[in-house]
Amino acid sequence: MARHLIGLTVLAFAADGLERSDVVVLAETKVVDDVTCVVVRDTARLNGKDEAEVLRLGEQATVPFGRYDEVLVTRDFTDLDPDAVEHKFFAPGVGVVKSVSLTSGEEEVLVSMTG
Numbered sequence: 001m002a003r004h005l006i007g008l009t010v011l012a013f014a015a016d017g018l019e020r021s022d023v024v025v026l027a028e029t030k031v032v033d034d035v036t037c038v039v040v041r042d043t044a045r046l047n048g049k050d051e052a053e054v055l056r057l058g059e060q061a062t063v064p065f066g067r068y069d070e071v072l073v074t075r076d077f078t079d080l081d082p083d084a085v086e087h088k089f090f091a092p093g094v095g096v097v098k099s100v101s102l103t104s105g106e107e108e109v110l111v112s113m114t115g
Contacts, residue, residue, distance in 0.1 A: 052076045052088070061089040063097050063109040071097070 052074040059071040068091035077085045089098040097110040 049080055050076065050078050055087070059089065061091060061098050063111070065097070065110040065112060068092075068094065068097055 055075050056073040059073050061068045061071045070092055072090040074088045075085065076088050083103050085102045087100045088096050091097045099108045
């Protein structure tokens with residue numbers, strides 16, 4: 001499994017306004033359905049630690065804004081809140097079109113897009 005360290009700078013909103021924070025991203029390659037995917041884990045100085053695992057490729061997702069093919073489905077989680085697990089659906093050229101909480105069953109879906 002190949003591993004790469006990538007340094008990034010991100011912006012995060014805090015109670016007192018906008019802050020800069022350095023993050024370190026560890027990317028691992030993983031093969032899903034004969035496609036090499038990247039599993040990304042990030043750790044931010046703002047006490048963030050999010051992880052995502054690729055579950056499926058080539059899915060379909062239908063939301064109020066439209067129907068998407070070749071959707072990537074991930075399982076997103078964090079050690080900071082073990083109960084906060086969700087599946088995210090990423091459409092090519094769009095990004096997240098649907099997010100489902102595995103704890104509450106609550107869904108967030110794309111209803112419109114500008115730009």
